[in-house]
Amino acid sequence: MKSVKNICIKRIILYIILIGLAFFYLFPIYTLINTSLKTTQDLIWGPVVPTKQIYFGAYREALSRIHKPLVNSIVITGFATIISSLLGAMSGYVFSKFPFRGSTILFFIVIIGFYIAPQSILIPLVRFLGMIGLYNTYSGLILTHVAYGMPITTLLFRNYYESIPDDLVESAKIDGCGVGEVFTKIILPLSLPGFAVVGIFQFTNIWNEFLFGLTLTRGVATQPVTVAVANLKGTTFAAWNVQMAGAFIVVIPVMLVYIFLLKLIVKGLLLGSIKG
Amino acid sequence: MRDIYKLKRIVPVFIFILPAVSLVIIFVYIFSGWSAWASLTNWRGIGHFGEFAGLNNYIKLFTQDPIFKQCLINTIELALVFIGITIPLGLVIAILLDLGIKGKSIFRAVYLLPLSFSFVVSAAIWTWMFAPTNGAINTLLRILNLDVLTQPWITSTKQSLFCIALVYIWQFQVFATLVYYAGISGVSPNLSEAAQIDGASTFQKYWYIIVPLQKPATLTVLTILLMYTLRVFDLVWLMTGGGPGYSSEVLATYMYRVTFNQNLFAYGASIGFFMFVLSILIIIPFFSTVMRRSK
Numbered sequence: 115m116k117s118v119k120n121i122c123i124k125r126i127i128l129y130i131i132l133i134g135l136a137f138f139y140l141f142p143i144y145t146l147i148n149t150s151l152k153t154t155q156d157l158i159w160g161p162v163v164p165t166k167q168i169y170f171g172a173y174r175e176a177l178s179r180i181h182k183p184l185v186n187s188i189v190i191t192g193f194a195t196i197i198s199s200l201l202g203a204m205s206g207y208v209f210s211k212f213p214f215r216g217s218t219i220l221f222f223i224v225i226i227g228f229y230i231a232p233q234s235i236l237i238p239l240v241r242f243l244g245m246i247g248l249y250n251t252y253s254g255l256i257l258t259h260v261a262y263g264m265p266i267t268t269l270l271f272r273n274y275y276e277s278i279p280d281d282l283v284e285s286a287k288i289d290g291c292g293v294g295e296v297f298t299k300i301i302l303p304l305s306l307p308g309f310a311v312v313g314i315f316q317f318t319n320i321w322n323e324f325l326f327g328l329t330l331t332r333g334v335a336t337q338p339v340t341v342a343v344a345n346l347k348g349t350t351f352a353a354w355n356v357q358m359a360g361a362f363i364v365v366i367p368v369m370l371v372y373i374f375l376l377k378l379i380v381k382g383l384l385l386g387s388i389k390g
Numbered sequence: 391m392r393d394i395y396k397l398k399r400i401v402p403v404f405i406f407i408l409p410a411v412s413l414v415i416i417f418v419y420i421f422s423g424w425s426a427w428a429s430l431t432n433w434r435g436i437g438h439f440g441e442f443a444g445l446n447n448y449i450k451l452f453t454q455d456p457i458f459k460q461c462l463i464n465t466i467e468l469a470l471v472f473i474g475i476t477i478p479l480g481l482v483i484a485i486l487l488d489l490g491i492k493g494k495s496i497f498r499a500v501y502l503l504p505l506s507f508s509f510v511v512s513a514a515i516w517t518w519m520f521a522p523t524n525g526a527i528n529t530l531l532r533i534l535n536l537d538v539l540t541q542p543w544i545t546s547t548k549q550s551l552f553c554i555a556l557v558y559i560w561q562f563q564v565f566a567t568l569v570y571y572a573g574i575s576g577v578s579p580n581l582s583e584a585a586q587i588d589g590a591s592t593f594q595k596y597w598y599i600i601v602p603l604q605k606p607a608t609l610t611v612l613t614i615l616l617m618y619t620l621r622v623f624d625l626v627w628l629m630t631g632g633g634p635g636y637s638s639e640v641l642a643t644y645m646y647r648v649t650f651n652q653n654l655f656a657y658g659a660s661i662g663f664f665m666f667v668l669s670i671l672i673i674i675p676f677f678s679t680v681m682r683r684s685k
Contacts, residue, residue, distance in 0.1 A: 128486060135483065136500045142515045142560065143503065145526045149518065161518060161526040162533060205410035212403050222677065224410060227418040229613075229673045231621040233645045234666035235421035237428060237659050242421070261417035264410045293402040322508035324624045329650065340510040344628055347514070354518055361514040365507055372506040376499055380568060 146365075150358035157355060172355035173363070176346065180360055182334045183342035187321060190252055190338060194259035195316040199309055201260065202267020207301055209268065210275035211283045212293060221272065228265035232325055240329055250332050258330060259320045266319075267312050274308035275301065311378050318368050339364055422666045429660035435653040447660035458661070460636045461644045464551055468640060469619040471555040472562075477611060479559075480566025481604065485596055487567070488574050498571075501564040509561075509624035516557045517629050520544045547637035550630045554638055557625055562618065566611045573607035574600055606679070613676040620668055641665055 149157075150172055151165045159166075177184075209221045239258065240249065248254030278301070286296045327338035334342060343360040346353075429447050433440030451458050483501070487494050504512065519526045520543035528540040544553045577600050585595045623642040626632060632639035632647070639647075641661060649658030 125491075128489065128491060132486060132491070132497050136497060139500050139504060139560070141526070141530075142519055145519060146511075146515045158524075160524050160529040162529045201409045201413075205407040208403055208406045212406075214400065214403060220407070220411060222681070223419075224414045226673065226677070227414045229617050230418055230422065230669045231617075231642070231665040233621065233623070233642050234425055234662045234669065235418060236645070236662060237649060237655055238421040238424035239417070241424075258417070261413040264414050265418075268410050292399070293406055297406070318506060322510070324508065324510050325646075329646075340508050343514065344510050347517075347628070357514050358518065361511040365511050368506040368508075369503070372503065373499075376502065380502075 146358050146362055149354050150362050152355045154353070154355065161354070172353075172359040175353075175356045176343075176360035176363060179346060180339055180342040180363065183337050183339040184363070186252070186336055187339040190255050190259070191317060191320045193252075194256045194263065194320050195313055197256070198260045198263035198267050198316050199312045202264060202312060203271045203302075203305060203308065204297070205264070205268045206271025206273075207275055207297055208293070209272045210278075211280065211296070211301070221268070225265045225269045227262070228269070232262070236325075236329060239326075243330060249330060250336050252336060254330055255326060255336070255338070258326050259323070262326075263316055263320070267316065270312045270315065271305075271308055274305075274311070278304055307378075310375070314371055314375055314378055318371065321364075321368060422663065425659045425663045425666065428656055429663050431656045433656040433659070435655060440656055443656070447657050450657070451660055451664070457636050457639065457644065461639050461641050464636075464638060465619065465640045468551060468555055468558075468622065469616060471552060472558045472619055473612065473615045475555075475559055476563050476566050476615060477608065479563055480611065481570050481601065483563075483567045484570035484574055485600075487571060489592075498564075498567075501567065504561045505564050507561065510628060512557055512561055513625050513628035516553070516560075517544065520553055520629075544630050544638075545634060547634050550634060550638040554622070554625055554629060557629070558619075558622065562615065565614065569607050569611050570604060573604045577603055609676055609679060613673060616672045617669070620665060620672065641668075 145161045148165055149161045151168050151170070153167070153169045153171065156166050156169075205224070209217060243249040243254045243258070248257060282300055283296055286300050291299065322340065323338070324340045324344065327341045328344075331337040331341065343357075343364050346357050346360045428439070430442060430444060431440040432443045432446070487498060491497075522528060522540075522542050522545050525543070527543070531537065531539050541549060544550045581599055582595055585599050590598070621642055622640060623646065626638055626640055626643045627646070630638040632643045642665070645658050645661040645665065648654050648661065
């Protein structure tokens with residue numbers, strides 16, 4: 115009897131810890147949503163007291179300032195995600211299925227790029243994009259995100275293709291298929307889960323990115339939504355409801371992806387981190 | 391004849407990896423080299439590249455710049471607090487989730503939520519959380535009649551860096567949990583069953599058998615967390631702007647400030663290249679084990 119009671123108490127302590135942690139994670143998100151729905155007068159009651167009414171005025175105000183950057187982000191993220199996933203699939207496929215002399219070294223040279231702090235390349239990047247006329251353009255940001263996406267998309271696809279048996283590729287090679295044919299006929303049809311994982315990973319990273327957006331664009335015509343939301347702070351002093359509304363608008367797409375595709379995301383994180 | 395056949399086979403292979411390889415070589419390696427070269431000049435602002443100045447920038451950086459020294463100390467402190475809490479906490483939470491509780495997937499989903507947020511969003515939320523007069527934390531403390539515990543948070547030189555570490559933990563801790571959770575799930579059930587048959591308690595089972603097997607997971611987590619600490623920019627820039635004073639300035643924000651606010655491009659490049667060297671140092675242990683394993 116005693117040990118049953120003991121186990122019970124242990125369980126209760128365990129749940130208290132887990133729920134306490136959940137509070138630590140959720141309270142800031144509650145603050146975000148609660149504040150974003152408040153009227154300016156209601157703000158004096160602070161962020162903790164629930165909003166008196168559901169008010170979308172702060173969202174209208176935020177949207178009027180960030181609607182253009184929102185479009186910019188959709189275009190930039192869309193193109194950069196698709197291009198970097200495709201190029202990553204191609205290189206990951208070769209590194210996995212067509213190894214050649216020196217390919218392992220080349221593979222490591224590529225993926226080490228993921229670990230280099232972006233500050234190391236920031237100045238040449240700005241200068242280079244200026245030289246080729248892509249500073250402050252969509253194409254400039256897309257090119258940048260594609261380039262810095264290559265290490266991780268290559269790594270993720272290499273690890274994903276490792277799970278496809280070599281026999282499949284070997285028999286096609288014997289039938290006389292080249293690299294391109296094996297890719298389009300055998301690998302691509304099997305790649306949908308890989309594209310889902312890599313696509314979500316890239317979408318989240320590029321959508322959330324701030325430093326490149328801040329450095330490579332000037333003004334609302336090209337800047338991504340993260341930069342525009344950060345700027346809400348400077349223009350409207352202490353209008354916390356507008357800032358929170360803007361922040362929540364940025365979160366919505368990634369949060370939806372996270373809620374509905376959680377399994378794929380966990381898979382992506384682990385695919386990218388464990389096997390190296 | 392055979393050479394042509396070989397060429398026909400190898401050329402398409404190269405075409406497949408050409409975009410990835412050339413983009414990385416240009417945008418990572420050539421640009422880093424360019425930073426290294428620029429750091430040896432007196433280049434200021436966009437335009438003329440400046441004259442060769444030898445190691446002047448580095449001499450100034452390491453001997454005459456108290457702010458750089460402060461940034462270096464702050465970056466190390468941030469790493470110690472952030473990683474020192476994240477790794478043990480990640481391991482503990484992974485074990486708690488492994489104990490066969492109900493609602494495991496719900497807890498995991500909740501903990502995972504902030505990981506999807508942009509740093510811009512986290513910075514906005516937590517600036518509001520930490521606001522000293524009407525911010526969420528101090529308000530909550532007052533509601534609970536704990537006024538004595540209210541703090542100046544990000545407006546204090548003593549606390550600003552700690553606040554940033556806390557936000558980093560909020561956002562990234564779950565990454566450690568996920569990697570450890572996968573590592574723990576990967577331990578053969580035979581091992582833990584054998585331990586239980588030998589009469590080991592649950593605590594003993596984890597402490598003596600499962601935790602020691604998590605060394606590879608720890609190396610992975612440590613490498614990624616160090617990498618993210620080194621490049622932390624958004625949170626600091628948007629929450630404290632490196633202040634008050636320089637109390638929360640880190641290498642990444644100082645590099646940006648020197649380069650783009652003060653137009654000292656060459657000096658900024660020397661900080662940037664220093665960060666390249668640190669990036670490489672961080673990954674040496676990780677990649678040397680990975681390469682050993684892949685042989």
